[in-house]
Amino acid sequence: MNDFLSEIEYAGLISRIKRLSDEILYSTRDYYTTVGLDIEPNWHLVFYLLERNESMTITDISLELRMSHPACVKIIKKMKKKGYVLTKTDDNDSRRQLLQLSDKSKAQLPFFRKHWDAGIKTTEDLIADSPHFVEELKQLELKIEQKSYKDRTLDNLKLE
Amino acid sequence: MNDFLSEIEYAGLISRIKRLSDEILYSTRDYYTTVGLDIEPNWHLVFYLLERNESMTITDISLELRMSHPACVKIIKKMKKKGYVLTKTDDNDSRRQLLQLSDKSKAQLPFFRKHWDAGIKTTEDLIADSPHFVEELKQLELKIEQKSYKDRTLDNLKLE
DNA sequence: TTTTATTACGTAACTAGTTACGCAAATATA
DNA sequence: TATATTTGCGTAACTAGTTACGTAATAAAA
Numbered sequence A, B: 001m002n003d004f005l006s007e008i009e010y011a012g013l014i015s016r017i018k019r020l021s022d023e024i025l026y027s028t029r030d031y032y033t034t035v036g037l038d039i040e041p042n043w044h045l046v047f048y049l050l051e052r053n054e055s056m057t058i059t060d061i062s063l064e065l066r067m068s069h070p071a072c073v074k075i076i077k078k079m080k081k082k083g084y085v086l087t088k089t090d091d092n093d094s095r096r097q098l099l100q101l102s103d104k105s106k107a108q109l110p111f112f113r114k115h116w117d118a119g120i121k122t123t124e125d126l127i128a129d130s131p132h133f134v135e136e137l138k139q140l141e142l143k144i145e146q147k148s149y150k151d152r153t154l155d156n157l158k159l160e
Numbered sequence C: 001t002t003t004t005a006t007t008a009c010g011t012a013a014c015t016a017g018t019t020a021c022g023c024a025a026a027t028a029t030a
Numbered sequence D: 001t002a003t004a005t006t007t008g009c010g011t012a013a014c015t016a017g018t019t020a021c022g023t024a025a026t027a028a029a030a
Helices: A010-035 A043-053 A058-065 A069-081 A103-126 A133-146 A149-159 B010-035 B043-053 B058-065 B069-081 B103-126 B133-146 B149-159
Strands: A085-089 A097-101 B085-089 B097-101
Touching: A010 A103, A010 B010, A010 B043, A010 B103, A010 B133, A010 B149, A043 A058, A043 A069, A043 A097, A043 A103, A043 B010, A058 A069, A058 A097, A069 A085, A097 A103, A103 B010, A103 B133, A103 B149, A133 B010, A133 B103, A133 B133, A149 B010, A149 B103, B010 B103, B043 B058, B043 B069, B043 B097, B043 B103, B058 B069, B058 B097, B069 B085, B097 B103
Parallel strands: none
Antiparallel strands: A085 A097, B085 B097
16 A cells, blocks of 8 residues: 655655546546447536537637647547537638537437536545545645746745 | 636536646646756656665556556656666566666766755645645545546446 | 466557647737 | 738647557466
8 A cells, every 4th residue: 555656745746646637537538438428538528618608619618628729629629520519610700610519419418417417426525535625726726827836946946 | 717617616626636737747847848957757756766776677666656557668768768767687587677777867866856856845835725635635545546436436326 | 397377568559638830810000 | 001910720749648459478377
């Protein structure tokens, strides 16, 4: 049960966060495969967004998810290929590609939602013994937003 | 300052962890580039391990880091290419590739360490206002280890 | 001793993100 | 109105992980 990343304390903390994140990501993919869902992790975020907003652009989505726009392009490309998302060029601005959920999406959503809800329940279960986790994660996000890991480390280097 | 992933609460929590992890990863790479360090994120873990252990195999490293062995193969391959790691076939078992730090590594380690220490300090600063974070992260790791995200979600699906 | 199982590790093919770049459309400015 | 700047989005090339598979060497079992 000994874990090197834990042993080295703060030197391993960031890697532990990544390891946890990766583990859950791959486990989620595994889940989708097992239950036969034709979707991938992260897509639920796009479904949620397009359910709320009717029609959005890639740029809108990348802003909402705080993810680079090429990452969103890739996700949407796959969702389009599977027929979950439709695009329509904006009448007033031909650069803008308006995205919206297809009928197939709307038909499947109740089914998807059962699985997403089960996943949300898992998340709740996981942090049930960690009452400060959400709040402290928010703190981390805020701090990183105020000053990047890089800039903080550059400053810390100078201080030595 | 509004954030969709935070708004949807537990449905966005896992993605927030990934986002944070990614952000720090890329920021670290950025840091290395800026200060002109010829190494990549994660390599410090291998340096730490090989400093402590003299000689290890890929399998040893993947067990210690709890990372797949192909991932370690890739890291070591790059570190060898840069001349930081040397390999020697085990005399008693020709399958085993014994890894150890090169003289170049040993010469550079004090220099690297200054930067790694600055990074550790950053981590400490970041979680300074999150006194329960390490402990609660450990809880998450333990729970996931006991039962995977997938299995938990499958169970939660049945309960509905 | 021969066969079978396991181990070590390398590679291939995949997902999932990033930065950097280019181009066309729209907007702002001279 | 002509030019410069910004915006939207697509692609390329990269990092960093995974699972699946193959092969040779060792260890275990018949």
